[in-house]
Amino acid sequence: MSQRNTGVTVQAVNAHACPVREVLDRVSGKWSVQILVAAAHGPIRFTELERSIEGISRRMLTLTLRNLERDGLVTRTVYPTVPPKVEYELTTAARELHETLQRLTDWAERNRVYIAESRAAYDTEHQPELVDA
Amino acid sequence: MSQRNTGVTVQAVNAHACPVREVLDRVSGKWSVQILVAAAHGPIRFTELERSIEGISRRMLTLTLRNLERDGLVTRTVYPTVPPKVEYELTTAARELHETLQRLTDWAERNRVYIAESRAAYDTEHQPELVDA
DNA sequence: CCGAATCCGTGGCGATACTG
């Protein structure tokens, strides 16, 4: 729909080039991963997510969930009870993604110290402005 | 601590919690991954990177390289020749990261169609604004 | 050839308030 997309905004241009970017774009959000992790154990309710994630706002929780749902990574189930109840659950694709992300976690933990030291070293040499003056 | 933590800006709060975020934060940049990929084959010069990446500006190439260098992911070697020559090379840590990222690529390629369809389906149901008015 | 410095637009995200 809508032939006149004046913007095209990356997507078509970039998407084909590198599939990694595609993944990263949808995981690089500030909260996406934490939601995936929090929901990894099984179906979880909105408020439970909100409390288990610490620091997330209602707004961002909603937005991120919507995006994940849109990408087919979570399913949203509404129970029309008296106090509304909504459960979110990871799809198969998301669970596979979650596993893959754990490889990254491993890497991060193995290299965390190394990176920290690298930074420290770099910052020491390249003193911000030390204008010895 | 922190008398006036008007912002605190993530970091201290988030860093410890999830190592994945740490990785993502330094890979989520628009160009980081592409640089890692481009430099995966071996040492590569600044201008070579600039041309092989397509669409990157000099500024972003420099900035991203600096960050990667700071994190100990690339080494920067300057040859004080007449026309300056600078080569960038991945460190061991970066090469391991690069491998890990390929798992993500695999996932992306396996689920690319699924995601596209999910999006299409979602966008069809949740008609943007169809305000039938 | 390899950068650094400046200006500026875009959008991700937080804070707050309102709804069914």
Next chain:
DNA sequence: CAGTATCGCCACGGATTCGG
């Protein structure tokens, strides 16, 4: 309980210009 709507900040990144 589970959202939606509105606002405003600011980091990311693009364009351009200057320098060794």
